Amino acid sequence: KMWIDVNSESFQYSLDHFVIPDHYETALSSVLIPHGVIMDRVEKLAKLIVQEATGPLVVCCVLKGGHQFFADLVNYIKKNVTRGGNSVPLSLEFIKVKSYHNDVSGDVKLSLTDDECKEFQGKNILIVEDIIDTGKTMVQLLAKLRKFSPESVKVASLLIKKTPLSNGYIPDYVGFAIPNAFVVGYALDYNEYFRDLDHICVISEHGKEKYAV
Numbered sequence: 162k163m164w165i166d167v168n169s170e171s172f173q174y175s176l177d178h179f180v181i182p183d184h185y186e187t188a189l190s191s192v193l194i195p196h197g198v199i200m201d202r203v204e205k206l207a208k209l210i211v212q213e214a215t216g217p218l219v220v221c222c223v224l225k226g227g228h229q230f231f232a233d234l235v236n237y238i239k240k241n242v243t244r245g246g247n248s249v250p251l252s253l254e255f256i257k258v259k260s261y262h263n264d265v266s267g268d269v270k271l272s273l274t275d276d277e278c279k280e281f282q283g284k285n286i287l288i289v290e291d292i293i294d295t296g297k298t299m300v301q302l303l304a305k306l307r308k309f310s311p312e313s314v315k316v317a318s319l320l321i322k323k324t325p326l327s328n329g330y331i332p333d334y335v336g337f338a339i340p341n342a343f344v345v346g347y348a349l350d351y352n353e354y355f356r357d358l359d360h361i362c363v364i365s366e367h368g369k370e371k372y373a374v
C-alpha cells in the first residue's frame with residue numbers, strides 16, 4: 162500500500178500517555194500520530210524520494226503548515242543517496258498559501274510572484290505539504306506552477322484525509338491517510354494555534370470553541 166491507513170478506532174492514543182504542553186491539554190481529545198512515528202515515516206519517505214530522483218531537486222515548502230514536514234524531510238533526504246550511489250543536490254523554495262478559517266476551507270490565496278516562478282522553469286520540483294483535505298489548495302497550486310513549464314512536478318504530503326469533500330487529488334508520496342477529523346500539531350494549526358505541538362492530535366470541541374475566530 163502506498164501509505165499507512167490510520168483508522169480512528171485502533172490508532173487514537175490517550176493524551177495521558179504522551180508529553181503534551183499544559184497550555185493545550187484541555188483543547189485536544191487524543192493523540193492520532195505520535196511525533197516519533199511521524200519521524201520514522203518521514204525517514205522512509207525521504208529514502209523513496211531519493212531512490213526515484215533523477216537529478217537535482219527544487220524542494221518547495223508550502224507555508225505555513227508544511228514547514229515542519231519540509232524541514233524534517235529535507236534533513237533525511239540529505240542523508241540518502243540514489244541507487245547509483247549519488248547524492249541529490251537540493252535547492253529550497255518557500256511559498257505561502259492560505260485558505261482555512263477555523264476548520265473550514267475558503268478561497269485559496271496563493272502568494273506566488275512570477276519572479277519566484279522563474280525558479281521553477283525546466284526544474285524537477287518536489288512540493289512538500291502537510292495535508293491534502295479537500296484537495297483545493299494542491300489542485301490550484303499545481304495549475305499555477307504548470308504555467309512555468311517545470312521539467313517535472315511531484316508532490317509529497319504527510320497526510321491525506323479520508324473526507325467526502327475530497328476532489329480526488331492524490332499526491333505522489335503520502336505519509337498517512339487519516340480519518341475525517343480536524344487534526345493539529347506538527348505545524349498543522351487551527352487559527353494559528355497548535356503549530357507548537359509535536360504530536361499530530363485531534364482537536365476537541367472545547368478547543369474549537371476556545372480558539373474559534
Ligand SMILES: O=P(O)(O)OC[C@H]1O[C@H](OP(=O)(O)OP(=O)(O)O)[C@H](O)[C@@H]1O
Binds near residue numbers: 224258291292296
Ligand atoms: O486540501 P485543502 O482542503 O486545500 O487543505 C489543505 C491545505 O490547508 C491548510 O493550509 P491553511 O489554509 O490552513 O494555511 P496554513 O498552511 O498557513 O495553515 C494545509 O496546510 C494545506 O495547505
Ligand SMILES: Oc1ncnc2c1N=NC2
Binds near residue numbers: 343345350
Ligand atoms: O485537519 C486539518 N488540520 C489543520 N489544517 C487543515 C486540516 N485540513 N485542512 C487544513
Ligand SMILES: [Mg+2]
Binds near residue numbers: 223224225226227
Ligand atoms: Mg497550508
Ligand SMILES: [Mg+2]
Binds near residue numbers: 352
Ligand atoms: Mg492552517
